[in-house]
Amino acid sequence: MPESKRAALALFVLMFVSYANAEETGKTANSQEVPKQFNVTAYTRYLLPSRVEAQPGKVSILEAGGEGGYDFKILDKLPMTISAAIDYIGIGKTIPRPLPSSLINMGITLEGKVPIFKIKNTYLGASINPSFATDVHCFGSKSFLIPTRVVIIYIPNNQMTFICGPEFFTDFDNDTQIIGGMIYTPTDKITLYLTTEYPHILYKVNDKLDLLAEGQWVLFNQYKVRNGNDDNILVSYREAWVGGGFHFRPSKCIDTSFSAGGVFNRQLRFHHAGEKIDIDKGYYLQGVASVDF
Numbered sequence: 001m002p003e004s005k006r007a008a009l010a011l012f013v014l015m016f017v018s019y020a021n022a023e024e025t026g027k028t029a030n031s032q033e034v035p036k037q038f039n040v041t042a043y044t045r046y047l048l049p050s051r052v053e054a055q056p057g058k059v060s061i062l063e064a065g066g067e068g069g070y071d072f073k074i075l076d077k078l079p080m081t082i083s084a085a086i087d088y089i090g091i092g093k094t095i096p097r098p099l100p101s102s103l104i105n106m107g108i109t110l111e112g113k114v115p116i117f118k119i120k121n122t123y124l125g126a127s128i129n130p131s132f133a134t135d136v137h138c139f140g141s142k143s144f145l146i147p148t149r150v151v152i153i154y155i156p157n158n159q160m161t162f163i164c165g166p167e168f169f170t171d172f173d174n175d176t177q178i179i180g181g182m183i184y185t186p187t188d189k190i191t192l193y194l195t196t197e198y199p200h201i202l203y204k205v206n207d208k209l210d211l212l213a214e215g216q217w218v219l220f221n222q223y224k225v226r227n228g229n230d231d232n233i234l235v236s237y238r239e240a241w242v243g244g245g246f247h248f249r250p251s252k253c254i255d256t257s258f259s260a261g262g263v264f265n266r267q268l269r270f271h272h273a274g275e276k277i278d279i280d281k282g283y284y285l286q287g288v289a290s291v292d293f
Helices: 003-025
Strands: 037-052 055-074 078-093 102-115 122-128 131-134 148-157 160-168 176-184 190-195 200-204 209-227 230-251 254-270 275-279 282-292
Touching: 037 254, 037 275, 055 275, 102 209, 148 176, 209 254, 230 282
Parallel strands: 131 209
Antiparallel strands: 037 055, 037 282, 055 078, 078 102, 102 122, 102 131, 122 148, 148 160, 160 176, 176 190, 190 200, 200 209, 209 230, 230 254, 254 275, 254 282
16 A cells, blocks of 8 residues: 555544544533643754774764644644654764765654544544655655654553554665553653653652653664765664653753763664774764753
């Protein structure tokens, strides 16, 4: 099935379940008001220069990005969130091998979550994310993707949330991957976000300060870039990192975090040439800020 049709199908299923559930229970989402709310998040992560295997010189990477989201309801029944995001990877090097100076992923996401009728504490979530994954030269149909996900969310109590489902068209090979995990709050002070996207642990010191342990595993994000006259070169980038820091909330609408740690298992792969560049382990510094309006 073409990815555009599968994305449309995911959205249709979400809307159908929402309306069917409203008819079944005799209620609409109006009984649970969803406030209109803006949220803006920005981050910067700097990976210090590291040596490259079998080549002289070093590679440094600056990752930065942001996302803005807005909560609303379709026809006063279907709670949705629409957001726009951009993620930028700037690559600095002293090695002789040419590398793309930047990699960019930017797009729009539409997502929603609704109860599954007659199944207690269980929800269906779906999202579509039309986006471009490229360098600064190759925005166009060749670098266009529509990642689509459908997940089941089960919340048995106030302490636990389980999430699981497939994500389609995550790269240019039209791969499918399973996403999911668990959010668990064993005590008032500890929250474990054991998810595939951003696993981390928070320890609450007080109402303004949390201690943070975090990690991330990126499995070959793919990009279409230009190399000479060819603007259809497939490049993928992989990294993993583990670190710690703190969350600080100076006010109810502002959330910040600062962290540092180690980065490893890094690789740039050029698929057309069957070539890979392995970057040695190193260190990162990261800052994140989020504002609610």
